Amino acid sequence: MRVIKSILIFSFLIIMGSCAVFQPRIPYRIGMSESKFLRQNRTAVISQLGDGQKVYRVNSDERFYLLVTFENGVLTQLEERELAPIWQQQRIMEENPPVNR
Numbered sequence: 001m002r003v004i005k006s007i008l009i010f011s012f013l014i015i016m017g018s019c020a021v022f023q024p025r026i027p028y029r030i031g032m033s034e035s036k037f038l039r040q041n042r043t044a045v046i047s048q049l050g051d052g053q054k055v056y057r058v059n060s061d062e063r064f065y066l067l068v069t070f071e072n073g074v075l076t077q078l079e080e081r082e083l084a085p086i087w088q089q090q091r092i093m094e095e096n097p098p099v100n101r
Contacts, residue, residue: 028058028068032075039070044068 027040034054041058046053047067056067060080063096069077 028066028075028078030075030078034070034073034075037070037075 028037032091037056041056044056044058045058046054052071055069056068056070060066062083064080064082067077067079067081068075069079
């Protein structure tokens with residue numbers, strides 16, 4: 001009887017541990033290391049460098065992107081921005097044509 005209980009408890013622990021493996025990975029969070037971020041976000045490109053800071057740009061979808069700031073290899077700031085729609089950019093260009101000198 002003791003052996004069966006031990007086997008059941010051991011099986012339960014293995015099943016619970018395997019469920020943890022299938023949980024979704026968090027793509028970014030404050031305090032994350034730069035190397036882990038780059039492993040999980042392979043499409044990230046450097047947007048800015050300077051003063052011990054690196055800013056990566058990650059496209060989240062067609063309209064939004066993230067600016068992810070690292071200081072000394074640690075994620076310190078996340079900022080989501082919206083891309084300007086193409087029709088809006090075209091309207092601005094039509095209203096303000098380039099001046100030829």
